[in-house]
Structure formats: structure tokens, C-alpha cells
Amino acid sequence: MHRIINKWIGVFVYPFFILFFSPVAQTQEADFDSIYKTTLDLAFKKSSLLLKQTQPNDIPFGELYIANLNDVLELIFSENEARYEQLKQNEANRIRLLKNAGDNSPYVGFIEGEIKLQWAFVKLKFGNTLSGVWSLRSAYKTVKDNIKAHPEFTLNYKTMGLLQVIFGAVPDNQRWILNILGLEGDVKNGLAQLKTLAEAPTPFAIEATLISSMIESYLLEEHEVALTTLKNNASTDKTMSEVYITALILMKAHKAQEAAIILREALDKPATNTPLLFEYLLAEALFQGGNYGQAKTHYLTYISQFQGRNQLKDSRMKVAMCEYFLGKNASFKRYWEEAIQTTGATSEADKNAEALLQAGSLPNFKLLQIRYAIDGGYYKLANRTISRLDLATLTSAETHEVTYRKARLFHLTNDYEQALALYEEVVSNTEQLPETYLAPNAYLQMGYIKMELNEKKAAELYFKKVLEFKKHPYKNSLDSKAKIALSTLYASGD
Incomplete structure (x- = not known):
């Protein structure tokens, strides 16, 4: 538990x-x-x-x-x-x-x-x-x-x-x-x-x-x-804690650029009480938008000064990725190895980093770039990166991941018809995506779309499908969301 x-x-x-x-x-x-x-x-x-x-x-x-x-x-x-x-x-x-x-x-x-x-x-x-x-x-x-x-x-x-x-x-x-x-x-x-x-x-x-x-x-x-x-x-004069809360929700809402603005303003204040976590959050927002030089600076500040353990493994991995995207191969390898050697903590970010770092081979960084851009709400960057992919060089699993990312883009830009069609394509290839979160999350997102369209029976079916998956990296998280959605689905009494 x-x-x-x-x-x-x-x-x-x-x-x-x-x-x-x-x-x-x-x-x-x-x-x-x-x-x-x-x-x-x-x-x-x-x-x-x-x-x-x-x-x-x-x-x-x-x-x-x-x-x-x-x-x-x-x-x-x-x-x-x-x-x-x-x-x-x-x-x-x-x-x-x-x-x-x-x-x-x-x-x-x-x-x-x-x-x-x-x-x-x-x-x-x-x-x-x-x-x-x-x-x-x-x-x-x-x-x-x-x-x-x-x-x-x-x-x-x-x-x-x-x-x-x-x-x-x-x-x-x-x-x-x-x-x-x-x-x-x-x-x-x-x-x-x-x-x-x-x-x-x-x-x-x-x-x-x-x-x-x-x-x-x-x-x-x-x-x-x-x-x-x-x-x-909102209060007219936000405290540091209110900035933190606002930034968290903005980033959750795929509005990393807006989060970066208020985090930077907080860090620029002549105060000594701005938590180092703001450096990490700002680095995340900049990284998602492809501002790798600036992101690296803030990640390194967090790494050098933070006295805890959480987000350090993820930060070092992201610094390595910044170097990769900036074409600095030697420093990329050094930081990637440092990230592998860093003891991870309990944060979800560190656990995700651990999975990537211990995969046995380097990930497809272009696909990661697309993923992070979508997370931050940088949809033009994500679309541009997708358009530049050489699909012929992708593995079958990577091709299905691209389909999933396209579905997310259509979903987040409110094109539900296209999103549903692509999500359906992802779940129809579930057997080729063992132990990944793509298929269960596709079902979850289809459930949310059907809820939005007030098609409750279809939503219920999709949410129950999420619970049928036995093993994947986000099982606890996705199962909880599906379960909560099911419990509120008929709350209006319809």
C-alpha cells in the first residue's frame, strides 16, 4: 500500500x-x-x-x-x-x-x-x-x-x-x-x-x-x-507555496510554458526562501519545450545544492539528454553513466529514469522528445518532431508508440474523432506492446473522451479494460484513475 x-x-x-x-x-x-x-x-x-x-x-x-x-x-x-x-x-x-x-x-x-x-x-x-x-x-x-x-x-x-x-x-x-x-x-x-x-x-x-x-x-x-x-x-500576492501549487497544476495541465513564467519570477525574487524544487520544476518545463541549454543549467543547480535524494537520478539523466540533443556526445555519455550510478529514490520521476537507464540499450531519444513535448503542451514541437521521423527505421513497438503519441496530440487538441481512431489502433495491437503502459492508458483516455461525450456505457467498458492489464509500469496509477472514474461515472444519477 x-x-x-x-x-x-x-x-x-x-x-x-x-x-x-x-x-x-x-x-x-x-x-x-x-x-x-x-x-x-x-x-x-x-x-x-x-x-x-x-x-x-x-x-x-x-x-x-x-x-x-x-x-x-x-x-x-x-x-x-x-x-x-x-x-x-x-x-x-x-x-x-x-x-x-x-x-x-x-x-x-x-x-x-x-x-x-x-x-x-x-x-x-x-x-x-x-x-x-x-x-x-x-x-x-x-x-x-x-x-x-x-x-x-x-x-x-x-x-x-x-x-x-x-x-x-x-x-x-x-x-x-x-x-x-x-x-x-x-x-x-x-x-x-x-x-x-x-x-x-x-x-x-x-x-x-x-x-x-x-x-x-x-x-x-x-x-x-x-x-x-x-x-x-488566487491571491494578489502569491506566497512561495501558492506558486508551487499553481505550477504543479499548470504542468499537469500541459501548460509548462505558463508554469515556467511563474517559477522564473519566484526564483528571480531577492529572497533566500525559494525552495530548490523550483529549480527542478523550471528545468522540467524548459526541457519539455526543447530549451536544453537553460534546462541543463537549472538541473545542475538542483543537483549541486539539493540535500535530499529525490529527482537526482532523473535530473542527471535529463542533463545527459540535454547534452545529447545539443550534440555533445562525450558529455552525454559521462552524465548518462553518472545517472546510472546515482541511487534512485521513491519519486515517480526517479523510477521512470531507472527503467530507461537499465533498459540495456539507449532509448529512442526522438520518441522521448515527442513524449516530453506533449507532456509540456508544446504541441507544435511534438508535431514537427513526428513529421521528421524516418518511420522505416522504427521497430514495430516504436511505430505503435508513434501512433499513441499522435492520439494524445489529437486528444489534447480536442479532435476526439481522430484521437479515438488512433487509440483504437493502439489497443488493437496490445499483444505487440507487452508490459508497456500504452494500451492501458489508451483505454483510460478513451474512457475520458466517452465521459466528455456523455457516452457512459462506452466509458465504463473502457475503464474496466484498464483494470484487466496485469503488469505494466504505471499499473497502480492507471488502475486508481480508472477505478475513481468508474466510481464517479454515474454520480449525476443518469
Whole structure:
């Protein structure tokens, strides 16, 4: 189960920690607002100092939450092992303070559950899998008890809704673990709880709306809905954490060029609190658009300064690819070998890099160039590269991959008729594509198109086809998306 949970760490759950108190900050005194915004701006030392000087009391035990958020965000963005050893005891200390407070406020259980939830993902990120999963279970039990004691406290359903979505996304072949741990998940119910909170007359309505939009983007692939929500709820002066969230969704929505603009603006600010992860994300956006010289610079900055392990293998591989596309064969070979020797981490990017690096032979870099261009929304670059391919030199599997890439281009440019025809061509050759994600993802994308066209029976058929594939690199991810799509397919009651 930890593999599917780890999937959410960098791109799904952590952004919610960043947003958690944003609507509340609008109603607090200046001191509380100042501390909170400093935390969101990822200025961790300054935030800790301000918290010592001012004890905000507008929200019961709010100072514990802010202090915990400060620790959690610092560890998530830095991945500093030594700092993790220094800070990890704070979880138990804060929970002890809450339990000894003798206060019947619903905020006690609520904040306790949030502290456990946040540290669960930190533990998973630092490789403490069993402890992390157990903390998730403890957070679930705490919130469930708080719901029983304070059913009228609507913030309970924000936390429980998020946990429901996370557990509901666990693939069927791993759900036995949830049963053993006494955990229940249902994406549809989780989304409904979050959306109910978003419509309620509470300061947390905006935050719940933002969480729902993240789920729409990352689980349902309804990126434009998510971006519209972000735009409608955007602040005039974005903190570093808000830039991070916006950039993530833009890149997920195939809008890497727009993501690059806001990331560059953040990095150009005369501040010391911009996380190194921004260097990596900007490098990714530039790499997808074929700006290999600039991308290389940002990848190397990330590699030379980052104190964690994630994305380092992928970054070195991408630097090698930049050199390849720039015609620098000697340095390409050196960086490619360095990437092979780099110990990979838990990130999906590193796992993908590992598969390419250990394939036994070099990949077809032109096909990778097409893939990355499509991912970033650089459709003209992708089309131009496809038109220059010598199809006669491609293997059978590579020819089918080109068909799949063309289908993606037609799909993303809203030519559903052409996209469906090419997706059908891909799945009709499933036997020639063993253990690749092309056929199952083609079925998934056809399902999404049929959903868009309100052809629910056809969509259901395609989503079920995704689940029939036994082995491929993205099985957990694609199975989860297909399962979630099936659970929401008839939500309107049609």
C-alpha cells in the first residue's frame, strides 16, 4: 500500500498542507496573519522566530498547528536527513500538549489528527514506511473519534474527506491491507465531503474548494476545471507555496510554458526562501519545450545544492539528454553513466529514469522528445518532431508508440474523432506492446473522451479494460484513475 500512498506525497497531498489555513488567515489579527504568511512563504527560520514572539490565540491551539506546519514544510521541501532527526520528536511533544490540555474543544482532536497526518507523509518521504502507514491509521482513528464527539464540527469532514480520497484510491489488489488496518476509503464520498464544506458558510470554504480542484486535476484529469478554480481564488500576492501549487497544476495541465513564467519570477525574487524544487520544476518545463541549454543549467543547480535524494537520478539523466540533443556526445555519455550510478529514490520521476537507464540499450531519444513535448503542451514541437521521423527505421513497438503519441496530440487538441481512431489502433495491437503502459492508458483516455461525450456505457467498458492489464509500469496509477472514474461515472444519477 505504501507505494500508492507515496504517489501522493509530492504531487497530491503535500500541497493541501500548504493551503490548510489560508482562508482563516484572512480573519485573524495582524500578528497571526504575519506568522502564517511567513510560513506559507517558506521562510522557516523567520516564522519560528515570529511564533516565539507572538502567541496567536484566535484559533484554539493554532500555534501548535503553525509550528507543526513549519516543521513539515521545511522537511518536505529540503529532505534534509539531519534536520529530520532534529525535528521528528516534535510530533509526540505537540500531541502530548494537546492531550494534557484538558480542553473539550473540537479543535483538539482536529489538530491532533492533522499533526499525525502531516507527519505520516514526512515519515513515508524519509523511508519510514511502516511508521508512516501506522500514523495514517492513527490520524484516521483520531478524526473518526472527533466526528463522533463533535459531529457538528464541519472541519472534521475536511480531514476525513481527504483521507477517504487517499484510501479510496488504493488499488483493489492492495485493499486487503486497509481491511487489516481498519481503514475505509471512498473517493466519491471524500469528494462529496470536501465539496459540501466548500459550499458551507465557513472561512474554510475557499480552502476546501482548492483541495477539490487539486483532486479534479490529479485524479480525474479535469485540469481546466482546477485551473479555473485556482484563478478565481488566487491571491494578489502569491506566497512561495501558492506558486508551487499553481505550477504543479499548470504542468499537469500541459501548460509548462505558463508554469515556467511563474517559477522564473519566484526564483528571480531577492529572497533566500525559494525552495530548490523550483529549480527542478523550471528545468522540467524548459526541457519539455526543447530549451536544453537553460534546462541543463537549472538541473545542475538542483543537483549541486539539493540535500535530499529525490529527482537526482532523473535530473542527471535529463542533463545527459540535454547534452545529447545539443550534440555533445562525450558529455552525454559521462552524465548518462553518472545517472546510472546515482541511487534512485521513491519519486515517480526517479523510477521512470531507472527503467530507461537499465533498459540495456539507449532509448529512442526522438520518441522521448515527442513524449516530453506533449507532456509540456508544446504541441507544435511534438508535431514537427513526428513529421521528421524516418518511420522505416522504427521497430514495430516504436511505430505503435508513434501512433499513441499522435492520439494524445489529437486528444489534447480536442479532435476526439481522430484521437479515438488512433487509440483504437493502439489497443488493437496490445499483444505487440507487452508490459508497456500504452494500451492501458489508451483505454483510460478513451474512457475520458466517452465521459466528455456523455457516452457512459462506452466509458465504463473502457475503464474496466484498464483494470484487466496485469503488469505494466504505471499499473497502480492507471488502475486508481480508472477505478475513481468508474466510481464517479454515474454520480449525476443518469
